Amino acid sequence: MSIRRMVKDDRGAANLIVIPVAMGLVFATLLLINMLGSATDNARHARTAADAAALAAASAWSDQVKADFDDALRDGDPHDFWDFLLGGYHRPSEPCARARAFALQNGADPRPGGVVCTSAIRPDGVTVTVRVRDAEIVPGTDRRMERQATARVVFTSGVCLGTTRIGYLERGPGGGCVTTRPPYPSGAYFEMLDVGPYRAEITLVG
Secondary structure, three states: OOHHHHHHHHHHHHHHHHHHHHHHHHHHHHHHHHHHHHHHHHHHHHHHHHHHHHHHHHHHHHHHHHHHHHHHHHHOOHHHHHHHHOOOOOOOOHHHHHHHHHHHHOOEOOOOOOEEEEEEEEOOEEEEEEEEEEEEEOOOOOOEEEEEEEEEEEEEEEEEEOOOOEEEEEOOOOOOEEOOOOOOOOOOHHHHHOEOOOEEEEEEOO
């Protein structure tokens, strides 16, 4: 056999080896791209679900406090009004239930631990944090993407948060948060308190 023929045979054998290797690399690359794309989509779904759930929970918290505050104010009885305020911080049960419902509507894992909701109450506002696990498994793994979002309720009129209790916010520039029960004078008690209507701002903070 000539040297030229041997070289041609070696090149042919090499080509037979290179082709499947190249196909394997292409397949692995496509698989990796698919996995990364799916992971990105799942992370986006989890983030959307977490954002929606946190905002829903914060809105539910605000709605419940507004309803209780308006009822106490509308009742016209200063004793009932201060019973509401001095009752301590309100922790409505509705927010986390609403958070879970919104998260599930946006693709959260319905199994235990798929939606975790917690709240923190401080003088600067109420924060509700929701951690969501996506229902879909990332292809090629056994992982589900998780994302967390936090929404804050800041009271701007009517209700305020003191160190240990809810109070009412005095109207006007420089109005403070009143958490100590004043004496009950005769006459228009609530006009003297100068209590404004309930208002709050809800924003995503993380």
